[in-house]
Amino acid sequence: MEQYNPILALAVFFAFVGLLYLLLRPVKGWYWLLAKNFKSNEKVIIEDILKQLYHFENSDNKVDMKTLVQVLDFNNGRIVEAIKKMTINDLIYFESDILKLTEKGRDYALRIVRVHRLWERYLADKTGFNKKEWHDRAEMMEHKLSHADADALSAKLGNPKFDPHGDPIPTRTGKIAEVNGVELPRLPVGAVGRITHIEDEPDIIYKQILAENIHMGSLLKVIENNATRIVFRSEGEEFKLAPIVAANLTVAVIEKEVVVEDNVARLSSLEVHETAIIIGISRESRGESRRRLLDLGFVKGATVSIDLVNPLGQPNAYLIKGTSIALRNDQAAKILIKKD
Numbered sequence: 001m002e003q004y005n006p007i008l009a010l011a012v013f014f015a016f017v018g019l020l021y022l023l024l025r026p027v028k029g030w031y032w033l034l035a036k037n038f039k040s041n042e043k044v045i046i047e048d049i050l051k052q053l054y055h056f057e058n059s060d061n062k063v064d065m066k067t068l069v070q071v072l073d074f075n076n077g078r079i080v081e082a083i084k085k086m087t088i089n090d091l092i093y094f095e096s097d098i099l100k101l102t103e104k105g106r107d108y109a110l111r112i113v114r115v116h117r118l119w120e121r122y123l124a125d126k127t128g129f130n131k132k133e134w135h136d137r138a139e140m141m142e143h144k145l146s147h148a149d150a151d152a153l154s155a156k157l158g159n160p161k162f163d164p165h166g167d168p169i170p171t172r173t174g175k176i177a178e179v180n181g182v183e184l185p186r187l188p189v190g191a192v193g194r195i196t197h198i199e200d201e202p203d204i205i206y207k208q209i210l211a212e213n214i215h216m217g218s219l220l221k222v223i224e225n226n227a228t229r230i231v232f233r234s235e236g237e238e239f240k241l242a243p244i245v246a247a248n249l250t251v252a253v254i255e256k257e258v259v260v261e262d263n264v265a266r267l268s269s270l271e272v273h274e275t276a277i278i279i280g281i282s283r284e285s286r287g288e289s290r291r292r293l294l295d296l297g298f299v300k301g302a303t304v305s306i307d308l309v310n311p312l313g314q315p316n317a318y319l320i321k322g323t324s325i326a327l328r329n330d331q332a333a334k335i336l337i338k339k340d
Helices: 006-024 030-058 065-071 076-088 103-126 131-141 147-156 203-212 287-295
Strands: 092-095 098-101 192-198 219-225 230-234 237-241 249-253 264-266 275-281 303-308 316-320 323-327 335-339
Touching: 030 065, 030 076, 030 092, 030 098, 030 103, 065 076, 076 092, 098 103, 103 131, 103 147, 103 287, 131 203, 203 237, 275 287
Parallel strands: none
Antiparallel strands: 092 098, 192 219, 192 249, 219 230, 230 237, 264 335, 275 303, 275 335, 303 316, 316 323
8 A cells, every 4th residue: 555645745735726826816817817818808799799780780781690690700609698798788789680789889889989990090190000900900909998098099190080091080979070972883984083981891892992002082083884893093093993892982073173184193103214293192191101201302393203213123212302212112102293
């Protein structure tokens, strides 16, 4: 029979106590960390549900549980539990099988939307992050900023009314500015307008628009409009979009006669040995990026030409006011010119 070993027993005891301490110690114990993480994830799920319902209702679409589960990237069981808690807390209610926001739920959803759009505005105006990253980064921040944080951010940005895609930013009291314009496919051939909004969802369509390098605030003229494609001219270039993609562009029609000049183009289209006059910077360029271009001399009336072509494609060097400035194609595309 194996003899009792008091030293081994004591070692096992202390190991067990140490394990309990790691598991249950206040605040930093594994149990509390897991509980906190679960609660945090639950908050994220609830807020994502509220935001999705807000977007569905705002676009006059109805959503049931099946549709909601399809659009959310969470475990089905977690979504069902969140829905139960939201119903108890009077954030949502069922009308037959359709999910709807209560007034309390809509107010909560507007706070989430406000933070998301303010953060996208911040990323566009104050940082160098590519616009492909704005949405995902704002998705993370919308669950972290408090009311006070959102108010401070809004004040820092000058209390903007719209995010960089043209979506209205709710005020602290829930007021929302109106987006001016109609969906591009609704414009007849020959119509002239300015892009006032680019919808960034669904992601697959938004990425197609980004790939086309279509800019907010650009003037355009519809060349062709049929069931298979929408063709328009803007900033010296011709764009061809499927109607489902074009529907993500909102355009404010310009009633008075406006000439969309053929010799207006983007600096990125300038060829070697061509010269041009700068007529402005696209509204797509904002904040620090815009100020940097102006500081470098890309101001209205300045003469510009290509000084050096990069054999690898980009950046190219442009001669402006006697100085050679290197710009990437996406930067040059935001500078509008008239070719000589």
